[in-house]
Amino acid sequence: MLRRLCVHTAAMIAAASFAPAAHAQPAPEAEFAITSEVPTLAELDAQVRLLVATPAPDAVKAAQLEGGSRAVVVPKMVYRIGFFRPPRGSSAVTGPETHDGDRHTAIINASRQGAPTVRIEAEWRRIDGRWKLASKSLCNGIKTLGLPIPCNFE
Template identity: 75%
Template sequence: MFKQMAVAAGMVVAVAASAISGAPAAHAAPDFDENFAITSDVPTLSDLDAQIRLLVGTPAPDWVKAAQLEGGNRAVIAPKMVYRIGFFRPPRGSSLVTGPETHEPDRHTAVINASRQGAPTIQINAEWRRIDGRWKVASKSLCNGIKTLGLPIPCNFG
């Protein structure tokens, strides 16, 4: 109980300090949309880019990330590890989804370009699958990313 009160008091102080300084309040709102979904017939590069940033550039909860992945909960470990390591998120890294693209009714491909300070840009040919009306990162694309980055994760969520 005391710990909860201390946390609440700390948040009040942070919000008050933020209001005085004009800086945005810490923890005012999450930096991700928990309801994010790509539901259009053809995903745009902007949609795909936002999805990748949600996966590897935010601290979104597992259930939010699982909803973006063909492998669901089994596959969350990959983007979660990439986020924790901080490879492709500011301030030292970034990612951008670009073409060339291909499109079929339930399959779409594009290129994920990921970079981090002091290292060359990595390009991953990625695939998305349309499952239950939502575009999700295909498990084989996660496996390609895991292999490319040399992460110690078994690719058994396909």
């Protein structure tokens, strides 16, 4: 009886230790924005990972896209399929890069198990001081991946 009481008490303490706080802070991705004059590859990579490798809310993903909420269907589908996130795949933004005022380009490399790496030439546009993945880049991705999504958010 005493042993059961000790085990039960230990389990309750452990559960309380790992319980979320009543006033949890918002998730860090909720405030993600690239606002630098010229975005870095690390910033662009973090944005792409937020879009395709996390279950971030639609509003968070929409804030990263030129097409806003109309374009969220693309990263949501890529996330659900799971091609470019662990454990089946990954993504990385690499050069070569170009920069011209409010436009920046780089390459999104997406890999999945058993398939060759997909390279998508991507463009970001600075809109209201924030770098957002351009709609034409999403359309390139739709075409490259063969997704059944109409590209009607440009």
